[in-house]
Amino acid sequence: MDETLSRDGTSIAYRRRGDGPPVILVGGALGTAATEAPLATLLASRFTVVTYDRRGRGASGDGGPYAVRREIEDLAAVAARAGGRVSLFGMLSGGALALEAQAAGLPVDLLAVYDPPYTPGAAGLLYKSRCTAQLHRLLSQGDRDGAVALYLSRTGLPGTTIARMRQAPMWPGLVALAHTLAYDDTLLGDGALPVGRLASVTARTLVVSGGSGSAGTRATTLALAAAIPRARHRTLTGQTRELAPQVIAPVLAEFFARDVFAGRATAEAP
Template structure:
């Protein structure tokens, strides 16, 4: 993997595939650059696709203490490395990061997100506060595996599957990144959609959710699209939070190539 230094000196590991207009894939909680590789391969025939390890994950550094601004600077550094502007697709908390980056002025041509985990509404905010408290207690006492289990259960992974995952080789890698769950928790704030901040997201935005995702996730995606100045909402039939790359790749290819962007960025 290649590496680039963020503004605070943290090393961010990334790789790119393909040629054409640049598209950065921003992973969600416990994701690495490798998680985005299947989607990157599908987009690479048309775009220059960048996948990266967000700070604290994989081969990237972890300059502390965590702040949302540092992650925005990480993404800005990657965008600068591919020509100073790019489009972006963020999954889960990575979608929230993409929107925060655009709101902060990072030059993003187009933004697409899949189910950023905002929890609007009084019940959702109470639930988020409860999860934050439990996560802090688990990490505070060093129970990194417990923190991963909490995250997986909150995102709808059945308990029997979690038990199988604990016995799989991938488990140690998830536990190694457990502390970054607190990063994403901080990124999302109290769980409400920051409508005032996102009023600055004036670029065209696509908010996607799965048709088979839980009702709160679908309602949250709709509320997010309504809060953004130039967003449209799309439902992918049959998709869940575990998004299939082959289902979203055609949607992203069409969106990122709209209005001649494909030809303009390639010339």
């Protein structure tokens, strides 16, 4: 992997694949550049696809203390190496980061996000508050294993599945990233949709949700699309939080193909 320096001097590791218009994949909680490799490989025949280890993960550094603006600066540094104006795809909390970065002024042509895990509504905000408190308690006690299990349970995995994962070779790698769960938690704020900031998103945006996700998640993505000035919504039948790369790849390829998109931009403009 190559590396670039963020504004605060933190080293951010990234990898390029393919050739064409630049697309950066922004991973979600407990993800690294390696997590995004299958999707990057599928897109690399048409785009220069950049994957990177977000702050505190994989080969990247972790200058502290954590702040959302530092993650935005990290992404800006990677974008500069990719060619300046880029397109972004953010998975889950990576989608929230992509939205925050574009709202803050990162030059982005096209932006796609998949199920950013906001939890609006009174019940959702209370749930987020309780999970945040529990996460920080576990991390402050040094219980990284418990923090990962908490996150996985929040994604809907049953306890029996988490117990099996604890015995799998992948588990130590997840535990090594446990401290970054607090970063993603901070990124999502209190769980409410940041409507004011979303109004500043200028990129044409595709908000994607999984057809087999919860009704609440779908409602959140619809509200998200409504809050972004130039956004449209799409549902992928049969998909859950575990999004299949071979399903999302053709959707992104169509959306990010600027020559195709430009020809119909006027007709589709909100």
